[in-house]
Amino acid sequence: MRVRTGTRKDEVLVKMLHGQGLYLEEHDAFRRTVRAVVEKEILPFVKEWEAREEFPRELFTRFAELGFLGLKYPVEYGGSAAGELYEAVLLEELGRCGSGGVSAGLGAQFTISTGPIHQFGTDAQKHRWLAPAIRGEKIGALGITEPDAGSDVAGLRTTARRDGDSYVLNGSKTYITNGVRADFVVLAAKTDPSAGHKGLSMVVVEKGTPGFSVGRKLDKLGWRASDTAELFFEDCRVPAENLLGGEGQGFAQIMGNFQWERLSLALGAVGAMEDMLETVLAHVKSRRAFGQSLHQFQVVRHKLAELFTARESARQLTYHALRLHVAGEWAVAQTSMAKKVATETCCRVADECLQLHGGAGYMMEYDIQRHWRDARLGPIGGGTSEVMNEIIAKQLGL
Amino acid sequence: MKILVTAKRVEDPESKIKVKPDGSGIVQEGLKYKINPFDEIGVEEGLRLVAKHQGEVVVVSIGGKEVQEQLRHALAMGAHRAVWVNHTGPVDQLGIAALLQKVVEKEQPDLVILGKQSIDDDQNQVGQYLAEFLGWGQATFASKVESMESEQEKNKVPAIVLTADKKSVQVIREVDNGLATVECQLPAVVTTDLRLNQPRYASLPGIMKAKSKPIEELTPAKLSVDVTPAIQVLKMSSPPARKAGIKVADVPALVEKLHNEAKVV
Numbered sequence: 075m076r077v078r079t080g081t082r083k084d085e086v087l088v089k090m091l092h093g094q095g096l097y098l099e100e101h102d103a104f105r106r107t108v109r110a111v112v113e114k115e116i117l118p119f120v121k122e123w124e125a126r127e128e129f130p131r132e133l134f135t136r137f138a139e140l141g142f143l144g145l146k147y148p149v150e151y152g153g154s155a156a157g158e159l160y161e162a163v164l165l166e167e168l169g170r171c172g173s174g175g176v177s178a179g180l181g182a183q184f185t186i187s188t189g190p191i192h193q194f195g196t197d198a199q200k201h202r203w204l205a206p207a208i209r210g211e212k213i214g215a216l217g218i219t220e221p222d223a224g225s226d227v228a229g230l231r232t233t234a235r236r237d238g239d240s241y242v243l244n245g246s247k248t249y250i251t252n253g254v255r256a257d258f259v260v261l262a263a264k265t266d267p268s269a270g271h272k273g274l275s276m277v278v279v280e281k282g283t284p285g286f287s288v289g290r291k292l293d294k295l296g297w298r299a300s301d302t303a304e305l306f307f308e309d310c311r312v313p314a315e316n317l318l319g320g321e322g323q324g325f326a327q328i329m330g331n332f333q334w335e336r337l338s339l340a341l342g343a344v345g346a347m348e349d350m351l352e353t354v355l356a357h358v359k360s361r362r363a364f365g366q367s368l369h370q371f372q373v374v375r376h377k378l379a380e381l382f383t384a385r386e387s388a389r390q391l392t393y394h395a396l397r398l399h400v401a402g403e404w405a406v407a408q409t410s411m412a413k414k415v416a417t418e419t420c421c422r423v424a425d426e427c428l429q430l431h432g433g434a435g436y437m438m439e440y441d442i443q444r445h446w447r448d449a450r451l452g453p454i455g456g457g458t459s460e461v462m463n464e465i466i467a468k469q470l471g472l
Numbered sequence: 473m474k475i476l477v478t479a480k481r482v483e484d485p486e487s488k489i490k491v492k493p494d495g496s497g498i499v500q501e502g503l504k505y506k507i508n509p510f511d512e513i514g515v516e517e518g519l520r521l522v523a524k525h526q527g528e529v530v531v532v533s534i535g536g537k538e539v540q541e542q543l544r545h546a547l548a549m550g551a552h553r554a555v556w557v558n559h560t561g562p563v564d565q566l567g568i569a570a571l572l573q574k575v576v577e578k579e580q581p582d583l584v585i586l587g588k589q590s591i592d593d594d595q596n597q598v599g600q601y602l603a604e605f606l607g608w609g610q611a612t613f614a615s616k617v618e619s620m621e622s623e624q625e626k627n628k629v630p631a632i633v634l635t636a637d638k639k640s641v642q643v644i645r646e647v648d649n650g651l652a653t654v655e656c657q658l659p660a661v662v663t664t665d666l667r668l669n670q671p672r673y674a675s676l677p678g679i680m681k682a683k684s685k686p687i688e689e690l691t692p693a694k695l696s697v698d699v700t701p702a703i704q705v706l707k708m709s710s711p712p713a714r715k716a717g718i719k720v721a722d723v724p725a726l727v728e729k730l731h732n733e734a735k736v737v
Contacts, residue, residue: 099541100679103548106506107673141676154676 096393101163108167111140120173123299124444127291129176131213131255134183138210143184147192151200152208158334158400161185165338169345172441174448175299177342182251182300183207185338187214189331190260190276194319203258203278215256217247217279217305218328224249225461227262227328228271232307234263236321239314241265241277243285243307253303254291257281261307262328265321274324278316285310296447333406335456336413337399340392343420343452347385350445354378354427361432374430381423388412388419407469414462417452424449473527473634475518476581478572479546479554480508481539482592495707507542510587513664515546516671517614518585520630525638527582528552532575534568536560540687547682548674554687555579559699567692567699569601574695576606581659583632583641588613588663599663609656611643613665617651620670631668 097105115136123129137143145160147153154160161184168177184207191204191214206212223229232245243263250259259279266273279286289304319327358368358378368374395412398405424446428435435442453459483489484504492499507515518529531546533539534557543554557571576584589596603610616631618624624631633642635655642655643662656662674682692699720726730737 099544100683103544103674103679103682104676106545107675107679110673140673145676154680156676156680160676 096397097159097163101159104160105163105167107140108142108164109170111142112167112171116171116173116176120171120176120299120444123176124173127175127298128301129173129179129299133176133180134213135210137180137183138208142180143188143210144208145184147188147204147208151192151205159396162337162341162396162400165341166345166348169342169347170349172349172444173299174342174346174444174451175297178251178297178451179300181338181342182216183214186216186331186335187252187256187258187260189334190216190318190327191278193330194276194323194327198315199278199318206257212257213252213255215250215252215259216331217250217253217259217261219249220246221248225457227274227325230262230264230274232261232263233267234261234265234275234277236265236314237311240311241314241317243277243279243310243312245307246289247305247307248303249292250303250305251300253305254288254301259305260318262324265324269322271325272322274328275321276318276324276327277312278318279307279310279312283310283312295450296444297451298447332457333399333409336409336462337392337396339452339456340388340395340409340412340416343416343449344385344389344392346445346449347388347420347423350423350427350442351378351381351385353441354381354430358430368430377426377430381426384419385423388416392416407466410457410462410465410469413456414453414459414466417449418459420449420452473521473525473583473638474579474581475521475527475529476576476579476584477511477514477518477529477531477546477551478508478584478586478598479511479515479531479533479539479542480587480590480592481505481533481535481542482508482590485509485591491708491710495709497705497708505538505541507545508587508590508592510589510591510664510666512546512549512587512671513666513668514585514587515549515551516669517630517632517664518583519550519672520628520669521583521632521634523628524630525634530555530579530581532557532572534559534563534571543687544682545674547685547687548678549672550678551685553685555690556687557690557692557695559692561699562701563699564701564703565595565597565601566702567697569598569605570697571692571695571699572598572602573605574697575690576602578695583658584608584661586661586663588665599661603661606659606661608660610661610663611641611645611654611656612663613645614643614662615646615651615665615667616644616669620667625670628669628672632662 141154142164144153145156145164146158149155165181168180171177188204188207191199203212207214220230220232222231234241234243261277261279262274263277264273265275285308287306289306292302294302358374361368392412395405395408398408428442428446431440431442434440482505484506487504490499515531522529529551530553531543531551532555533543540556543556547554555575586599599612600610614632635642640655640657641660642653644651644653646665720729
């Protein structure tokens with residue numbers, strides 16, 4: 075970007091002009107590393123993994139080896155305590171890998187499933203689940219959504235009844251990312267079914283516990299490289315020490331965890347939009363119609379101007395929410411706004427980019443169709459846009 | 473073992489290079505830069521050698537303050553410290569080699585590793601000039617026999633072999649009819665080919681550590697080198713756009729075109 079003549083060419087200002095004021099030089103260096111990893115170790119295999127509806131388990135260990143699974147977690151559990159901004163960089167760059175499924179499966183590991191253990195777990199619990207998850211040895215999943223309730227967590231029906239030294243779990247979960255392969259599931263269940271949202275708690279269930287079974291792998295429109303499952307609990311007995319924090323704290327824990335999940339979805343959408351727009355820019359420059367390149371048509375030029383503007387707005391709102399979050403603010407409204415705007419913009423950008431590809435856009439061999447399918451999950455997962463609106467309205471005091 | 477490795481800042485091959493309308497250079501606005509890939513291979517080889525034989529990898533780059541980005545990259549890969557020759561004006565290959573000669577005299581490394589060429593102007597000269605200026609032996613285009621999927625590569629075994637008496641290095645280089653192994657007395661200059669190794673990523677701990685690793689600033693004046701270029705770039709221009717080919721009806725028509733139009737037969 076050019077600096078206006080006569081203005082002070084201050085480095086911080088120049089970075090701000092680029093909308094990058096959030097990240098420091100070392101974050102940029104880390105971004106280059108992640109980008110190289112994505113280009114060499116993910117992109118060449120995306121089509122294969124999408125067709126197989128699974129990415130190899132070794133990708134978790136590889137990511138662990140690179141230190142990507144514990145960026146914000148303490149050193150004593152194998153993390154690097156580098157902070158959330160590094161993870162934000164990772165999420166953005168994973169958004170560019172062209173497979174929502176790969177980024178979702180990996181993301182579920184280092185964001186939503188391990189987040190509550192890090193935040194609310196005891197030292198023993200962290201050694202048991204967080205440390206092996208950071209090492210990529212155990213795959214984690216977060217189990218909140220049920221067939222009859224999702225964002226309305228007070229309406230969850232899975233119960234965890236205290237019986238001596240254990241909890242007995244009954245109920246079912248659905249749409250659980252990593253559910254089929256998960257070695258442990260961080261589960262939301264009612265320890266007091268009569269107390270509404272105050273009766274919610276979070277309990278960790280390990281694979282192989284009698285009474286815990288994984289139903290079918292769900293067939294999805296997009297995110298096809300990630301495994302998504304239904305989970306069933308029938309008199310499933312887990313030790314009482316598997317409770318995270320105290321009984322009845324589940325609601326606050328879930329709400330807290332949602333913030334980073336929503337930011338991660340917004341950041342992934344920003345990365346995906348960058349990838350799509352780069353691809354479409356190359357396409358309109360090379361594709362010719364009626365004797366000229368597509369990009370010479372005013373209608374295409376203006377369309378691209380709009381799409382880049384939309385992406386930039388979404389990115390800046392996301393960065394704003396991220397800044398507040400990293401600074402320790404309880405930025406519920408801004409995070410919900412960013413999640414909604416970024417994921418919805420991503421859908422629109424995907425749709426318009428597919429349109430600009432013409433007939434090729436409808437063909438499975440082109441990447442844009444996958445972006446188009448993957449993007450559609452954005453305004454649904456982690457709380458729908460309608461739920462985001464409700465949260466924003468509530469923050470307005472309505 | 474002390475190893476000096478170069479880290480030139482070059483245009484990212486992924487970015488689109490455009491020549492300025494007046495032919496005075498390329499349009500730099502919006503361009504991305506990275507470390508010359510051949511130099512990156514050199515850094516990797518240096519790190520592997522030092523991991524095996526102990527010692528220190530010092531990286532050097534010449535340019536404005538932006539080259540610190542490439543030095544930091546090499547430091548984040550694991551190099552121990554950096555030397556930055558601050559120079560923003562024009563300089564040619566002889567000037568670069570002269571500056572490097574002074575840095576070498578100051579640092580006294582056992583080995584200097586450079587990329588065989590930089591991917592921006594593909595000169596392939598600095599390594600050879602430097603060896604000549606220093607009066608050292610040189611082994612150019614260092615390569616290796618094993619594939620990039622081999623155990624040696626996975627275990628990061630250096631391809632440049634230090635002899636048992638630690639007084640020479642053996643380097644494999646690709647030649648027209650196969651591979652040649654050359655032995656070169658230390659201190660020596662080695663330039664890297666593409667198939668020497670696969671450079672590691674800069675890890676997060678590496679990136680963090682790199683922040684506190686020292687970068688020593690030097691200038692051509694401090695090194696008493698006159699870098700006035702002997703070579704002048706008169707003009708840059710894009711290669712002419714390729715024209716569409718044509719189909720000829722038969723062999724006689726082809727021969728006729730080759731003879732009369734292309735004038736090659």
